[in-house]
Amino acid sequence: MADIDFTAQSTIVTGASSGIGAAFARALAKRGSDVILVARRLDRLQDLASELERDHGVRATPIALDLSRPGAGPALAGEVAARGLTVTGLVNNAGFGTDGPFHEEDPDRLRDEIAVDVANLVDISRAFIEPLRQAGCGILVNVASLAAYAPGPDMAVYSACKAFVLSFTEALWFESRSSGLRVLSLAPGLTRTEFFDDLAGGAYAGSYQTPEQVVEAGLRSLDRGNRRPSLVSGRRNALAAGLGRFFTRRRAVLLSGMISARSRNTSATPAAPAHP
Ligand SMILES: NC(=O)c1ccc[n+]([C@@H]2O[C@H](COP(=O)([O-])OP(=O)(O)OC[C@H]3O[C@@H](n4cnc5c(N)ncnc54)[C@H](OP(=O)(O)O)[C@@H]3O)[C@@H](O)[C@H]2O)c1
Numbered sequence: 001m002a003d004i005d006f007t008a009q010s011t012i013v014t015g016a017s018s019g020i021g022a023a024f025a026r027a028l029a030k031r032g033s034d035v036i037l038v039a040r041r042l043d044r045l046q047d048l049a050s051e052l053e054r055d056h057g058v059r060a061t062p063i064a065l066d067l068s069r070p071g072a073g074p075a076l077a078g079e080v081a082a083r084g085l086t087v088t089g090l091v092n093n094a095g096f097g098t099d100g101p102f103h104e105e106d107p108d109r110l111r112d113e114i115a116v117d118v119a120n121l122v123d124i125s126r127a128f129i130e131p132l133r134q135a136g137c138g139i140l141v142n143v144a145s146l147a148a149y150a151p152g153p154d155m156a157v158y159s160a161c162k163a164f165v166l167s168f169t170e171a172l173w174f175e176s177r178s179s180g181l182r183v184l185s186l187a188p189g190l191t192r193t194e195f196f197d198d199l200a201g202g203a204y205a206g207s208y209q210t211p212e213q214v215v216e217a218g219l220r221s222l223d224r225g226n227r228r229p230s231l232v233s234g235r236r237n238a239l240a241a242g243l244g245r246f247f248t249r250r251r252a253v254l255l256s257g258m259i260s261a262r263s264r265n266t267s268a269t270p271a272a273p274a275h276p
Contacts, residue, residue: 003223004182007032009138010059010087012076014067014124015094017044019193020143023211024091025052025060027219034059036085038076039094040066061085067094068112072120073127089138090128092121092165097147097158099199110157117161122168129172136180139222142169146189146232149241151249153257162187166230173229182226186218189237209234 011028015021017039025035029052037045037060045062052060063079065072080087095117098109121142132140145162152159169185176183191214196203217233232238244252 004031004139004219005137006089009089009135010034010036010085011089011091011138012036012038012080012087012124012128013091013093014038015143016048017041019195020188020191020211020214021091021093022048023215024093024141024218027212027215028089028091029056029058029060032056032058033089034085035061036080036087037062038065038067040064067120067124068115070115070119071123073123073125076124077127086135087128087131088135089140090125090132091139091141091143092124093141093143095121095143095161096198097155097195099155099158099201101154102156105157113157114161117158118164121165125172132181133176133179138181140169140172140176140181140183141218141222142185144169144185144187144230146187146237146241148185148187149232150244150256151253152260153253154260170229173226182222183229184218184222184226185230186214186221187230187232187237187241188214189232189234189240191233207236209237 006028011033013021013025013028013035016025016037025037025048029035035052035058037049039045042062042064045064049060049062052058061083063076065076096113098105098113125140132138142165144165147155147159148162148166166185166187169183173183188209190204190206190208191211192208193211214233218231221228221231232241247255
């Protein structure tokens with residue numbers, strides 16, 4: 001199957017102000033797609049939009065939106081329509097994690113986490129799924145995580161959010177098969193971004209990918225005909241995700257909890273992590 005032709009396409013990328021989202025925007029613009037860049041930090045989006053227009057001659061539109069607020073789907077659809085833009089692709093990448101024992105976590109922060117990582121990912125997908133299916137030539141990528149593949153003690157809500165993203169996206173992959181829209185749940189393992197700035201425990205020790213490697217893996221899978229509904233980026237990460245299959249659920253959560261506890265007890269240089 002031929003690589004996706006992104007010229008004459010227009011792709012929304014949420015969480016485009018840093019990390020994996022910015023790398024997605026750069027890769028898509030390089031391949032000729034117009035991009036609609038969404039996040040809260042407008043200055044960063046404006047800088048990226050100028051860079052992409054200058055370097056790749058595409059139209060890049062920054063839209064500032066707080067995805068922890070309810071109703072992001074209609075809000076974003078309204079902003080897109082007001083600018084007269086059409087949309088053929090969507091990368092739901094915005095997200096953040098919380099860590100620590102559940103009973104110690106800030107309830108407001110957990111609410112925001114579920115809103116950004118799950119509720120508005122669904123809301124935005126629903127707001128754009130019809131135009132995406134009608135266009136029938138673009139991509140719908142939902143960024144999950146290696147954490148989706150096992151329950152995550154000390155990251156209970158984040159892991160559960162990402163498990164939702166994985167399951168939801170795989171179902172959409174099936175529903176979209178005859179539409180031409182290529183759907184993928186993309187699960188990064190440890191990736192060098194600002195993600196860890198938000199975590200109480202800070203960064204984990206381990207082998208990190210770059211955001212560009214994650215994006216390249218995702219786009220390669222989509223180019224190759226989108227035979228898989230989900231992809232774990234990086235061979236080692238894929239192996240770790242697959243291990244769960246060999247354990248009972250009890251064993252899987254015990255193992256995940258032990259790794260997490262070890263990570264937290266050696267906070268400066270934690271052992272090989274189960275997350276994010
Ligand atoms: N880095 C990793 O190791 C790793 C591993 C597995 C999965 N992931 C997933 O990868 C995705 C991207 O994360 P990253 O690693 O690239 O981290 P990052 O550099 O911190 O980027 C997160 C992006 O999400 C946006 N965002 C967060 N809260 C938002 C809100 N309330 N409204 C709008 N945008 C919001 C941020 O933009 P603003 O702050 O400007 O709003 C930023 O652009 C996330 O879904 C994350 O869960 C990351």
